[in-house]
Amino acid sequence: MPKRFVVPASDFSELPRFSGGIELSEALTVAAQQLHDTDSPHNTMRAAVRLAVHLLPGAEYAGIAVLDRAAPPRTVAWSDDVVRAAGAPDGDGRRPPYWDGLWQAPVVRVTDSETEDGCAALAAAGLRSALALRLRAEKRRLTVLTAYSGKPRAFDATAVRVGRLFTAHVSLALDSATVREQLTEAMRTRDLIGQATGILMERLDIDAAEAFDSLVRASQRENVKLRDLARRLVDTKNAT
Numbered sequence: 001m002p003k004r005f006v007v008p009a010s011d012f013s014e015l016p017r018f019s020g021g022i023e024l025s026e027a028l029t030v031a032a033q034q035l036h037d038t039d040s041p042h043n044t045m046r047a048a049v050r051l052a053v054h055l056l057p058g059a060e061y062a063g064i065a066v067l068d069r070a071a072p073p074r075t076v077a078w079s080d081d082v083v084r085a086a087g088a089p090d091g092d093g094r095r096p097p098y099w100d101g102l103w104q105a106p107v108v109r110v111t112d113s114e115t116e117d118g119c120a121a122l123a124a125a126g127l128r129s130a131l132a133l134r135l136r137a138e139k140r141r142l143t144v145l146t147a148y149s150g151k152p153r154a155f156d157a158t159a160v161r162v163g164r165l166f167t168a169h170v171s172l173a174l175d176s177a178t179v180r181e182q183l184t185e186a187m188r189t190r191d192l193i194g195q196a197t198g199i200l201m202e203r204l205d206i207d208a209a210e211a212f213d214s215l216v217r218a219s220q221r222e223n224v225k226l227r228d229l230a231r232r233l234v235d236t237k238n239a240t
Contacts, residue, residue, distance in 0.1 A: 049064055058159050062145065064078075070140065195230070
């Protein structure tokens with residue numbers, strides 16, 4: 001079982017500080033290993049924000065948010081509570097406006113929140129700079145990693161370049177973790193449905209095909225997912 005990624009960013013001592021070239025390559029390799037050593041998409045994102053703080057030049061904080069065209073933004077991983085405040089929707093449920101540019105471009109920079117329009121929430125949180133990078137892009141949803149700094153003009157062209165490389169690794173690790181989670185869930189669902197089918201075979205004195213058909217019909221009739229109905233049957237059986 002892969003280890004859970006719960007250590008703070010300051011504990012990533014094996015990530016070398018770098019100025020470019022080979023050191024950057026080594027740092028990204030270590031980061032990729034850390035990302036792929038997580039056991040769920042959520043833990044991959046938690047690892048990513050902690051790594052981002054250590055890896056991206058100028059970064060002091062980082063967070064990952066999900067942006068939906070029809071819903072307020074949700075911060076799903078963060079290095080510090082100030083990140084949650086910076087990414088919170090305003091009173092009208094609107095997302096921080098600098099994120100809107102990510103629907104058209106993979107990177108958006110805020111150089112100084114105290115002088116740029118629409119960045120009052122950042123300035124109020126004491127965050128002067130931001131570097132926002134797309135992780136995933138769907139038709140109506142974006143997943144975004146944003147690095148923050150309390151200093152103005154903290155993210156230069158090098159930070160953008162490293163950020164693009166890093167988010168490519170994060171995206172691959174997220175896809176991998178998602179596939180693993182889906183396969184694990186599929187196996188659990190298969191076993192659960194098999195147990196429920198066995199219960200119906202014994203209870204109704206029918207064969208496996210009839211028991212499975214009965215389970216499917218009940219799922220459709222009650223408008224309940226097959227997995228949830230199977231779990232209900234198994235839990236009831238175990239409780240008796």
